[in-house]
Amino acid sequence: MAKPSFRTHHGMHDILPDESPKWLALETIVRETAKRFHFHEIRTPIMEDTALIARGVGELTDIVSKEMFAFNRGEDKYVLRPEGTASVSRAYIQHNLAQLGGVQRLFYIGPMFRAERPQKGRQRQFHQFGVEVLGSAEAVADTETIAFMIAVIQKIGITRYTLKLNSVGDIESRTAYKEALVNYFSPLKSKLSEISQQRLEQNPMRILDSKDEGDKVLVVNAPKILDYLNEDCTAHFEAVKTQLTQLGIDFEINPLLVRGLDYYSKTAFEISSPDLGAQDALGGGGRYDLLVEELGGKKTPAVGFACGIERLLIASEALGLNLVKDHRPDVIMISLGDEAQLWSLKAAQELRAIGLNVTMHYSVGSMKAQMKNANRENAKYCIIVGDNELAAKEFVLRDMDKSVEQKHNWSQILAQLSPLAKSL
Ligand code: AMP
Numbered sequence: 528m529a530k531p532s533f534r535t536h537h538g539m540h541d542i543l544p545d546e547s548p549k550w551l552a553l554e555t556i557v558r559e560t561a562k563r564f565h566f567h568e569i570r571t572p573i574m575e576d577t578a579l580i581a582r583g584v585g586e587l588t589d590i591v592s593k594e595m596f597a598f599n600r601g602e603d604k605y606v607l608r609p610e611g612t613a614s615v616s617r618a619y620i621q622h623n624l625a626q627l628g629g630v631q632r633l634f635y636i637g638p639m640f641r642a643e644r645p646q647k648g649r650q651r652q653f654h655q656f657g658v659e660v661l662g663s664a665e666a667v668a669d670t671e672t673i674a675f676m677i678a679v680i681q682k683i684g685i686t687r688y689t690l691k692l693n694s695v696g697d698i699e700s701r702t703a704y705k706e707a708l709v710n711y712f713s714p715l716k717s718k719l720s721e722i723s724q725q726r727l728e729q730n731p732m733r734i735l736d737s738k739d740e741g742d743k744v745l746v747v748n749a750p751k752i753l754d755y756l757n758e759d760c761t762a763h764f765e766a767v768k769t770q771l772t773q774l775g776i777d778f779e780i781n782p783l784l785v786r787g788l789d790y791y792s793k794t795a796f797e798i799s800s801p802d803l804g805a806q807d808a809l810g811g812g813g814r815y816d817l818l819v820e821e822l823g824g825k826k827t828p829a830v831g832f833a834c835g836i837e838r839l840l841i842a843s844e845a846l847g848l849n850l851v852k853d854h855r856p857d858v859i860m861i862s863l864g865d866e867a868q869l870w871s872l873k874a875a876q877e878l879r880a881i882g883l884n885v886t887m888h889y890s891v892g893s894m895k896a897q898m899k900n901a902n903r904e905n906a907k908y909c910i911i912v913g914d915n916e917l918a919a920k921e922f923v924l925r926d927m928d929k930s931v932e933q934k935h936n937w938s939q940i941l942a943q944l945s946p947l948a949k950s951l
């Protein structure tokens with residue numbers, strides 16, 4: 528019988544031990560940034576009710592119409608979440624987070640699932656960190672949300688990026704704008720791609736982000752949303768621009784940056800990087816003042832963004848950044864004999880208790896094999912213990928970088944190593 532052979536699904540990846548330190552480093556940057564901005568973490572289930580995602584992301588989007596991993600179990604319809612905003616909004620409503628008072632400033636980190644065609648920077652299981660601010664209609668909330676995303680990007684060390692900014696108005700502004708778009712595109716309908724012809728009927732704003740080259744030519748002269756904003760939306764957009772300028776955050780106005788759904792409003796933004804290739808968005812977001820109501824909650828203005836973690840890692844690698852500061856063990860215990868190993872087991876615990884990162888060789892092999900392992904583990908020091916050392920209560924402390932070693936009693940070793948101690 529053939530041996531079974533199992534592999535991950537297409538577009539889904541293991542994060543192996545040699546990669547996980549940089550993931551941890553990046554997640555730590557997100558958490559530290561959240562602490563600085565005083566945002567709180569929310570963790571929602573990976574599966575949601577399919578109807579929530581259909582409504583929250585939009586029936587007409589590619590995500591819902593083509594890319595959901597969904598299945599039924601009994602009466603219940605499950606979907607692996609493709610993004611975080613619908614889940615966070617559901618949790619906000621379900622647990623009545625509004626009753627806590629004030630504005631909810633939330634962040635999340637976790638896997639998302641979309642059945643897309645995998646390519647560089649595009650996977651079927653990928654990871655996002657995101658921020659959602661619920662309960663504020665103020666432009667400052669938009670600006671702080673953008674500032675959070677930029678803070679993470681800068682802390683990683685990504686220097687080459689562009690913030691694209693637009694306003695998609697509110698329903699009133701958009702009704703006027705959609706009419707202008709239909710008037711502009713209708714005489715050109717036969718020249719539009721098939722998908723854009725459909726969108727002309729269903730959701731004309733989505734023609735603006737068409738990938739079709741022919742459509743792109745026609746889009747150049749199409750009316751611009753910014754000319755159709757009402758007074759409230761214009762004032763909001765101006766305030767966001769002034770605040771970003773105040774923070775020294777550069778931006779580019781891009782009137783083609785649209786979110787086609789009616790519950791998106793006012794600010795829309797995206798941050799792209801030239802180091803990513805075809806899929807060049809690091810992240811994006813915007814205001815969604817009507818979504819919570821759409822999902823059954825009270826009217827709650829909100830703004831947020833999501834950023835792709837794989838893409839942040841691709842950009843940081845392209846720039847040669849090293850996110851992992853120190854992944855070396857401070858000490859590796861080398862024991863020559865069973866009794867020595869028993870002693871080392873306890874000594875390792877003592878060193879860990881004072882704040883050192885310590886590993887040990889599990890099998891009591893030859894000195895040569897254990898030293899080879901100490902080099903592979905890239906330990907800063909090793910402590911070598913054999914029967915003679917146990918009898919004399921003096922142990923060999925070897926500085927692996929300098930290749931020098933000396934015998935010390937245990938309290939001298941503790942004194943010498945204690946400067947390496949760090950808190951967890
Ligand atoms: P979106 O929710 O589509 O606006 O996505 C927000 C961010 O998540 C994007 O800017 C990407 O960085 C990342 N992202 C979205 N889809 C994928 C995917 N299939 N694979 C990897 N990253 C993705």
